Amino acid sequence: MIEKRFGEFGGAYIPELLVPVLKELETCFEKAVKSSEFQAKLDSYLSRYAGRPTPLYLAENLSRRLGNIKVYLKREDLLHTGAHKINNTIGQALLAKFMGKKRVIAETGAGQHGVATAAAAALLGLECEIYMGSKDAERQKLNVYRMNLLGAKVIKVSSGSKTLKDAINDALRDYTTNCNDTHYVLGSALGPHPYPGIVRHFQSVIGLEARKQVIEQEGRLPDYLVACVGGGSNAIGLFSHFMDDKDVKMVGVEAGGEGISTGRHAARISGDGKKGVLHGSLTYVLQDPFGQIRETHSVSAGLDYPAIGPEHAYLSTTRRVEYVHVSDSDALGGFHLLSTTEGIIPALESAHAIAYLPVLSGKCKKGDVAILNLSGRGDKDVEYVGRIEGLI
Numbered sequence: 571m572i573e574k575r576f577g578e579f580g581g582a583y584i585p586e587l588l589v590p591v592l593k594e595l596e597t598c599f600e601k602a603v604k605s606s607e608f609q610a611k612l613d614s615y616l617s618r619y620a621g622r623p624t625p626l627y628l629a630e631n632l633s634r635r636l637g638n639i640k641v642y643l644k645r646e647d648l649l650h651t652g653a654h655k656i657n658n659t660i661g662q663a664l665l666a667k668f669m670g671k672k673r674v675i676a677e678t679g680a681g682q683h684g685v686a687t688a689a690a691a692a693l694l695g696l697e698c699e700i701y702m703g704s705k706d707a708e709r710q711k712l713n714v715y716r717m718n719l720l721g722a723k724v725i726k727v728s729s730g731s732k733t734l735k736d737a738i739n740d741a742l743r744d745y746t747t748n749c750n751d752t753h754y755v756l757g758s759a760l761g762p763h764p765y766p767g768i769v770r771h772f773q774s775v776i777g778l779e780a781r782k783q784v785i786e787q788e789g790r791l792p793d794y795l796v797a798c799v800g801g802g803s804n805a806i807g808l809f810s811h812f813m814d815d816k817d818v819k820m821v822g823v824e825a826g827g828e829g830i831s832t833g834r835h836a837a838r839i840s841g842d843g844k845k846g847v848l849h850g851s852l853t854y855v856l857q858d859p860f861g862q863i864r865e866t867h868s869v870s871a872g873l874d875y876p877a878i879g880p881e882h883a884y885l886s887t888t889r890r891v892e893y894v895h896v897s898d899s900d901a902l903g904g905f906h907l908l909s910t911t912e913g914i915i916p917a918l919e920s921a922h923a924i925a926y927l928p929v930l931s932g933k934c935k936k937g938d939v940a941i942l943n944l945s946g947r948g949d950k951d952v953e954y955v956g957r958i959e960g961l962i
């Protein structure tokens with residue numbers, strides 16, 4: 571049911587001890603998605619707790635400013651905890667219960683996935699421990715406290731670069747040791763099989779709704795889908811329900827940071843990533859000539875990861891999806907553009923997708939329709955942007 575590989579990408583490059591654990595996860599997931607009881611619970615939490623369906627909003631002011639293109643925003647920013655991440659954490663926390671697990675663990679970089687996991691664990695009465703690089707925990711004290719408020723314990727990881735990739739390593743180690751009672755809630759459509767498929771499934775509700783909504787409102791399918799790509803979960807969640815609609819063009823926007831030539835970026839496909847294995851999956855990875863993982867950079871923490879979900883690697887080679895990058899400074903422009911035209915402050919991650927719209931509009935025919943996945947709200951970024959701009 572879930573592909574183990576996307577073309578040559580994906581797979582499960584894992585220690586032998588994890589093989590039976592991930593096999594059990596795959597089997598249980600396939601059982602769960604066929605269970606009407608599981609689906610009914612998931613639907614109920616997504617609608618009554620998280621706030622689904624999210625609106626598809628025609629951004630008329632923004633569209634007028636852009637000129638050619640008519641932009642609809644899929645409002646994932648309106649969900650509980652402020653982003654699409656809750657779709658996946660509720661899904662996986664329910665899956666943990668379905669498998670009879672009492673404890674969930676997760677990794678987090680900036681803290682967004684940690685908070686969404688802690689919320690889902692509190693909701694479903696699961697013990698929760700979150701792995702976070704000690705450098706990230708220092709930078710994101712407020713999110714550490716949020717996770718604590720939600721009843722989760724934060725484990726600070728001080729190995730390696732003390733950031734996200736090190737947190738994932740430790741979470742995988744914990745999972746290997748404690749798999750009897752523990753489920754690892756991975757945060758994006760990446761990692762070893764079956765995670766990319768599981769996360770895509772739980773995020774595909776975005777595309778399912780958007781497809782129905784655009785047909786209702788516009789009477790036809792869109793010409794373009796646009797989404798930012800960190801690990802790739804919000805993008806694949808939107809794209810997956812349009813894959814067979816050959817006239818719908820798709821664009822994934824990566825973090826161009828300070829420019830590809832500076833090396834300070836997180837553009838794995840549209841920049842200078844090379845094929846490699848990270849966190850159990852063959853994909854494009856930012857690495858040095860010796861295969862060591864490079865330090866990445868982005869103004870937005872959610873896009874700042876050295877690998878990309880394997881399905882995106884595949885979709886770039888088949889050219890079904892076009893991958894582009896947007897610099898830090900252009901993303902800040904996107905942050906202001908949406909705020910001033912529509913009164914919506916986007917997450918810095920989503921602001922990368924917004925910032926690509928003027929470029930896209932330039933290539934469009936008048937009246938072309940785009941759906942942009944507004945993956946999250948910008949409240950978390952307001953203070954940071956104000957400081958960068960020297961205004962607070």
Ligand SMILES: *Cc1c(COP(=O)(O)O)cnc(C)c1O
Pocket residue numbers: 653654655682757758759798799800801802803804805872873917919920945946947
């Ligand atoms: C985490 C995050 C992202 C990036 O993750 P994906 O898995 O690529 O979707 C994008 N937008 C927001 C608001 C996020 O919190």
